[in-house]
Amino acid sequence: MAYNAYASSSKHTLDIPELQLPTNVAVPPPSPPPPAPPQVSTQARKETDFHRYLAGQSVMKSGLTRDQAEVNKIIADASKDSKFFKREREKDDLLVKRIEGLMRKKEELEKRANLPKLEKEANEIIAKLEATRDLSQKIVHVDLDAFYEARKYGVRSGMAGFIAKKLCPHLIFVKNNFADYSEASKQVREVLARYDENLAMAGLDEGYLNITPYMTLHDMSASDVVSHLRAAVEAETGLTISAGIAPNKLLAKICSDKNKPDGQFELEGDAKVVKAFMRDLPIRRVPGVGRVAERILSSMGVQTCGDVYTHRAVINLMDHHLGLQGLLKAYLGIGSSVVQPGRREERKSVGCERTFSDKSNETEILEMLEHIAQELESDLARTGFAGRCVCVKYKAHTYEVKTRQVSLNKFVNTAAEIYPHAKELLEKEFPLKIRLLGIRMTHLKDLQGPQGGLDKFLAESVPGRKKRLRSASQDPGDDIRVISSDEDDETHRRPSESASPQRKAMRMHRSPSLADAMNCPICGKTLKNGTTNVDLNRHIDSCLRATSPEVISDDEIEIVKVSRSAAQPSPVQKRSKQKVKAKPPDKLQNAFQLMMSGK
Template sequence: MASFVAKKLCPQLICLPQNYEKYTEKAKEIRAIFAQYDPTFESASIDEAYLNLTAYCTENELDPEEAVQRMRAEVLEKTKISVSAGIAANAKIAKIASNKNKPNGQFRVPNEREAIMKFMEELPVRKVNGVGRVFERELDAIGIKTCGDIYPQRAILTKLFGEKAFHFLMQCYLGLGRTKIQPVENYERKSVGTERTFHEIGNKEEFRAKLWSIAEELEKDLARTEFKGRTLVLKVKLATFEVLSRQCQPPRAVSTAKDLYAFSLPMLEKLEKEMPDLKMRLLGLRCTNLVSTKKVGIELFGFTSRPKPASEVADSPVEQEIETEEAFEKAAREELQEELDDLEKLSQEVSESTERQDEAAASPSQPVYWDCPICSRPQVAEDRAFNDHVDYCLSRQTIKEAVQGASDAVPAEAPAASKTRKRRTTESPDPRQKRLFFS
């Protein structure tokens, strides 16, 4: 939950200062323990990981639940941090199961077809990672509330959402997911980037200071991942929460802070000319069309092997499956971020409206206000502005619910269009594999 939303719900809330260095250090301690159980475990984020315990359970003659219980106890004893776990035949179900017995618990979905089908049949579609609020509303409109409702509606899914959506939803119904667990660095990267959110700024010197700082941070990330970028993307979020992006192709692949700053500055200057009153709250840089800086090996007769471009390498079924899940997860994250931005924007509008009312009360002349029929907040008595506000309330019903606490209200209408999501088919999971997800 965003802090500004939490403060709206609880004005007396006390927010403790964040300490990312401490979080990172604790994460390293926990990962060191995970490595004892699966040396090639996959760290999804600072507080998430997937492990394949098949080999560990076989060597130690342990049941998966016993192995997980032992590992969780070791983490708690050595780091004083409790973890929750999900145990299942694939990563998708393991992640869902990890939320079942929070906090400090574990839940297992047996590696049996009947058990998996029953588990998914009763599962709300919103619980599947990658199904965001918008997609949930669209599915609900055709009677799909749980994964068990997907199969009866299979005939219309392709026509409504596309072939990739059909495959993704059928995988959800069948409980299919990826079974290959490997370190994150083994996956092919499409881009390397960093961005930073801050309080609203509107000074050119501040823009350049932020840009240089981000360029230095991106240089470190590129060095760590051993890449250079042929395309440089500048991302800006305005004070109005509108997101703009610009990109350029430097004459050579770039990776140093000096080059990143030099080639991104003209894009920023162009934005400043286009928008004289430019104010922003986020700035980011991203490199795409990556070129590896790793030293290639020397093969027979002294010839150096040339890695094939990504376009020449056909995606394996596993890679296609990973791309599908990543695309859905990214779409859901972006959707959530947009909702938070809209919430904050609406919150600011309410604050500004309250300030205007206070100023009007203090002045001798009282302006006329009309109450919005949707949110019941007073609006300036001007036809165009009032109509725009009503349209905004109608199109952002979900946000209105969050602000007013009317969680039982039904949205006036579903969004006109959903985000484009990459969805592909996947392979059937190996029943011998046991997947864990920690959160």
């Protein structure tokens, strides 16, 4: 069972300082290329970097009251001596080596590089990107507010419960209620859809809208529409949301963080304003730039989006490893303005995985594998897919993750067909001592095609036989991806070749959300259209039974706030409880019970 965590406190709206660009985090000052701080020893520097790395993903994404270095230290101390920590340390060492390799490579290439030429090329790309800039749309990113109180202490989603408790000793854990989240999310969605029927949800707690048509229709300004929209959401669901208004999704997402919680921020649709906005923005805030990319870019002197421009020649030189075009788009604040719900046929895989206490007994492991195969079967049935590639994943007790896959000559979707292949793959790996097992089906075929009669035909089709038509308007999304290959790169391309921006600078990905279907708030899977609440509850119950313990999950929505003494249900909680109550699984009846009341 997962838990929500809240620090008790009085009215949140008053305690939270305005979000500002982090001044208290371990990011070196912006703009002029910062030389390495001379007074800090290399060893101490590495340690700080590692602590930051360990602190995890979401840490640098938003502002924080508490000193981040202190938080990182607490996290590191609490983790010390664990296998998890040891593995993270190993990963960090590998990252350091990788960065060293990249630095050597950079110096090597710089010797023969024609930097003015590289800079000129970068300028040309910038000019081309500028020509594609679309400032005509008003895109809104909305984000449900959560973690008000605990956030101040450095508590983050994805954090282990016991670490959170260290950061915030009076933290109170509340068992979360995914059915209520789902219901609340649905209610919010219904309100939002009044402002843009093409609303694209990205998970339970955020979404994008294009309000341009609504503005025209009602002759309203963007900020008035969003104020209206937020008031409507709060009035009808009791939940507060934060919103960002900007000409594209990339900017809107960044903006929605600016006046969080329960606020909004609009970025004018003007190229100069946009660029000024991006210039001092930490590169880590750009979707797609995670903790690894942040470290790599930092080693190249890039901490802010503005630094991308400063270092454009060198980034061009290292294009293959860094992805020049994506970074230039971040610098320019250019992104997609297309808002559409994801399509069902865009799905690429269906998988199921479980964490458990370390297992080495082979019979037990295979039992677990079979259990997972069964769960996968029901997920495949529910989502209406079959696959022709079986991928087994396991995590050793050391936290090392491995995958093994096999392609089949037919599409399968039952445990009876999947398990034998999974078993064969896993048995080759024995002896094992593992803490996680998973199976994923890829190379999917949609059994739930638009024409029902076609299903049988497709079910018997052979790989390669049929190709699904891809949608013409593949929206690449806004994410930037920074790639760096291993250091052993024997073939030394000449700078001019390596600099070619056309090749593959742009590395993007997206995670489509599926339209018009119920998503299970636990496993995130899409339930068939027409699924009833009862079906949903049954599915959720089965998910809950297998949910792993006490990790603060990402998709949690703050529905209750808990004081030291009692939990006070919000309006939506009461309502949704009544609605879902028809047949609430036992587990859900215990929802919102205080688990650890910090006594």
